[in-house]
Amino acid sequence: MKGRLLIVDDDTAHLSMLETLLKSLSYAIECVKDGADAIRQVQKNPYDLVLMDVRMANLGGMEALKEIKHLNPAIPVIIMTAYSSVDKAVEAMRLGADDYLTKPLNFEELKLSIERVTKHLQLSLENNRLKEQLLGEGAFSGIIGTSSAIREVIDTAKIAAPTDANILISGESGTGKELFAKAIHKNSKRKESPLISVNCAALSETLLESELFGHEKGAFTGADKPRAGLFISADKGTIFLDEIGEIPLSMQVKLLRVLQEKEIQKVGSDQVTSIDVRVIVATNKNLEEEVEKGSFRQDLFYRLNVINVKVPPLRDRTDDIPLLAQKFLNRYTKENKKEIKGFTPMAMDALVKYGWPGNVRELENIIERAIILCLGQYICEKDLPSNVLKDYEPENIARHELAGGGKTLNEIESIALIGTLKQTKGNKTEAARILNITRTTLNNKLKRHNLDLDKILPTSP
Ligand SMILES: Nc1ncnc2c1ncn2[C@@H]1O[C@H](COP(=O)(O)OP(=O)(O)OP(=O)(O)O)[C@@H](O)[C@H]1O
Ligand SMILES: [Mg+2]
CATH class of the missing domain: 3.40.50.300 (P-loop containing nucleotide triphosphate hydrolases)
Known part of the structure; x- marks a missing residue:
């Protein structure tokens, strides 16, 4: 089982279609038909993801989203809207939604979105596997890899x-x-x-x-x-x-x-x-x-x-790259007394796609170097050497991260601003660095989208 999902939708046909599709992807599914029921379920059960419609008969999706994030900010929530609108999307993201999708749902896009917002689940699964390795494998525990x-x-x-x-x-x-x-x-x-x-x-x-x-x-x-x-x-x-x-x-x-x-x-x-x-x-x-x-x-x-x-x-076990990268990140941030939290999605994507002629040793060296160069909280592509980026096509990540789904460029921009600032926990200098714009440009864009940090960062309950 990949995880436990709660689907919230008052359209029975849509609900059962989603249930069937997602069960086929090995998720455990529970369904409810309005926002109030969703809140009750979240109080009772530890879900790995909530997939929720906006317009529902009793309590609507936005109110429920607010309450769910208040109860447990760590549960990823994906909002489904009947039609694409900037306002709704931005509002949902502000309230803490992790993604929003437009109905009718594109199944491939839904799948990608679920995989993306539940990444931390996969990571904790990997962690468990690593722990098992440590406990059960004795001398082989130092060899990182699950491929x-x-x-x-x-x-x-x-x-x-x-x-x-x-x-x-x-x-x-x-x-x-x-x-x-x-x-x-x-x-x-x-x-x-x-x-x-x-x-x-x-x-x-x-x-x-x-x-x-x-x-x-x-x-x-x-x-x-x-x-x-x-x-x-x-x-x-x-x-x-x-x-x-x-x-x-x-x-x-x-x-x-x-x-x-x-x-x-x-x-x-x-x-x-x-x-x-x-x-x-x-x-x-x-x-x-x-x-x-x-x-x-x-x-x-x-x-x-x-x-x-x-x-x-x-290059024949690229699945292991994120795990190895994380291990080296931990080791070398400690050694260099730096506080780096992780990698930007684009930097990680570039690492995974590079051919690694020098194999694990090269990865280790490049991460140590990136940690020394990195000025922010996340290693971004600029911290990677040019040969790693030479053949890298960032276009793929844009599609994964901001699954088009009829969104306008303006929407995508505001979602990128919100997403990046969430990731940097409101650090504007770091966000500007990741987005490759100046801090002034970032501030201008925030003003134009009528966004500020108070609206973007969830206030702790
Ligand atoms: N699966 C792995 N998990 C963790 N660390 C690894 C892994 N594979 C290699 N390393 C690290 O990568 C570096 C290179 O590994 P090692 O020296 O064993 O490679 P090698 O094949 O002997 O290389 P060479 O042919 O150049 O002698 C070492 O720092 C090692 O700890
Ligand atoms: Mg050797």
Whole structure:
């Protein structure tokens, strides 16, 4: 069930049509026929949304709206009017309506409007899901995402974690490969022992060998002390070999031997030492292709690729972007001691539509940067770098936010003014910034629409 809806309309036929349509969208529906009944129902029950006609026999929609918002300002109310009129729309918005639609209703528009005004419901559902993750998923709780693409990968990793199988984590740069490696280790029986990470690309061939396997004193120039090596340090634990695609063929042979024999040989020594280490490797290359090209050994590939955790690029899980963005927003507002409440719808829309070649890491960096730049309470598109906005088409959001429905430009303008000022809780400087006009222009427009803050912001009961 998506939520509990109250429909208020004195036209029985219209009422039952709405009931049928909205039930088909998995909402739980209750219906009443006048404003007074609506108020009584709202007093008794926790609704997620009220959908209300304006003209009704007994108590009309506007009066009921006022009373409902007085009882519970948090309930979203959508007003339906029989004909489009600026005055009614503006009055409804002033009284706290979250949207208004013109009859006959366009079903698609109604659906969008309901989805938009109940966004907070979806967010709290996500929050619940996140809490469940935190409670039930142990080490995987740090991996944010509810999209089916990421859930599938998390499931694979969860199954693989407690086994001792070698794991190959593949995925583009910044998709979270290291995060997965850490979660797998923490969810394994080796979690009390160390997880040692090695970036194979950062070391030359000789250095890599002595880092991994250790060396004897005098094994090469500069080796003035013996050294244990990282495989020994990781004994009973896990070694994470990042960028495995970068290791030279000669090292691949040595690594293969370690995996087969479960023993290592220090550089400059003829003794072997048994080790008990689980190996997780990661790469942003396509190792199968590297095998075909002859730059990666096939036998090593098979050894490593017992389980393949394929982390999808962010563009294939855009559903997760708002959640990730919110997480990074929380983290970096705290770190930078700023008070930023969220994102403007347009900024969020741009984030969701961008292609993210640098994946989650890029998103994280861009949000940190936006938080530093942002002067208001909401991150807006201006706080985002130009490459994110390059291919962005803001036209879509205008349609979603202000579903046309026969509204005049004048109406749309007044609704935008009211909506933005509500969002900024009356902060005119911030509202002007979001609307991309000067404060003076904003004030002039408010005057022309005969709007002022007292009328727009609901006074607390
Ligand atoms: N699903 C996720 N939830 C929360 N944070 C994430 C998620 N995926 C990635 N991150 C964060 O994004 C950043 C990059 O992740 P990570 O370093 O694991 O990526 P990577 O695939 O190893 O990248 P590279 O290939 O460049 O080494 C980290 O700060 C990580 O915490
Ligand atoms: Mg990495």
